[in-house]
Amino acid sequence: MTTTGAEQDTALHADAGRPSRREQILQAAARLFAERGARAVGVDDVGAAVGVTGPAIYRHFASKDAMLAEILVRISERLLAGGSERVAAAGADPADQLRALIAFQVDFALDNPALIVVHDRDLGSLPEADAAQVRRLQRRYVEVWVAVLARLHPTAEAAACRARAHAVFGLINSTPHSAGRVDRAAMAGLLADMAWSAATS
Known part of the structure; x- marks a missing residue:
């Protein structure tokens, strides 16, 4: 699989400046x-x-497992914080909230292709305590989506809203498989349109 350079994986940056040695x-x-x-x-x-x-x-990490754990915890923390912020900033309309969540997830996937691959493939390599922390954060992020989808589909069961959220993640997080083959703006638009359809059908 072709992946892009680590400099594109912005979720590991603590701020907009030059990354520290640890980063x-x-x-x-x-x-x-x-x-x-x-x-x-x-x-x-x-x-x-x-x-x-x-x-x-x-001097920075006790082991390779500690590096992997920090990568996956950081991903999960950034998704939860970013998704929550986008919903809060979007106002009260659940359609606007969903568009904001989709745009956020699309940008995250396009800007962090290596992280998406590592998250999907290597979560099972973590020690159980670290994996449990990542899964807790993941569940909280999914519930941000479920809450928005439940407002958009008031008669739908929570399980159906959760299934819609996971369908959206599957669509958007497939981007590492086509990284560099499609113009970024075109890919972002395509992913947003498909995600909207999956979430609202």
Whole structure:
């Protein structure tokens, strides 16, 4: 699979400035994990990607598992915080809230293709305590969507709203498979249209 450079995986940046060494390590790890799978990447590989020796990594992370855990927790925290903020900013209309959520998820997927791949493939590689934390955050993010969809479909059961949300995630998060093959603006529009149809049908 072709993935884009780690510099595009903006969800690992703490702010808009130059990434810290810790963030550079996380970005490199995310790119390598996406390309090879977390199990096939060693600490020395990550060190080489950022121009330091493997042992220097241990000043920032206790292990490769700690890097993977921080990557996946950060993804989940950013999604939950960002989705909640978009809903709050969109006003009271659930259709506007849904459009804001879709736009947010589309931008996240297009800007963070390596993270999407790592999240989908390597969650099962985490120690159970870390995996449980990620799943709790994921469930809270899904419930942000479910609450909006329930207002948009007042007669629908929660399970149906949850199924719609997961259908939208499946559509949008498929973007790493076509990264670089379609113009970003065109891809964003296509994904938003398909996601809207899946969420409102």
